[in-house]
Amino acid sequence: MDNELIDQSRWVEGNWKWFLPTFLILFVLFIGLVFSASIDGNVTEMAQVYSDNALYEKAIEKAKTNKRVLEVIGQIKPIDKLAILEGNAIYSNNNNSVEMSVRIQGSIGNGKMDIYADKKGNEWEYKKINIRIKEPKEEIQILKDTI
Known part of the structure; x- marks a missing residue:
């Protein structure tokens, strides 16, 4: 054939x-x-924040003890993974220092939490924690920079 x-x-x-x-x-x-x-490098930095929950969870615990935060935002809900991806993070000092901003939601209102921290060993040492609120326009300092 x-x-x-x-x-x-x-x-x-x-x-x-x-x-x-x-x-x-x-x-x-x-x-x-x-x-x-x-x-x-923002994509890789957000992936790093996404995987390091202790960084923002401990900052939220500190914010929950502030009376003004409780008055304006109420009880802060756990941060969802989408809020982390929407946020901003800048790592420096061989990924041992971070400046990040993440959206938070409370039982009364919403805001943005700014975190400045340095890593000492496996723990984060917070330099500054602020919560910014649009209504009423206010910035609540949870932890002030002592330097």
């Missing part, structure tokens, strides 16, 4: 109409991912 009538061209030649646009879209998405990950 002779198979000379069967066209054995390359696969790409026969499927280029959908292969080329798909390849271009995937290439643009890959370049976008690489570009966004390289902007100040």
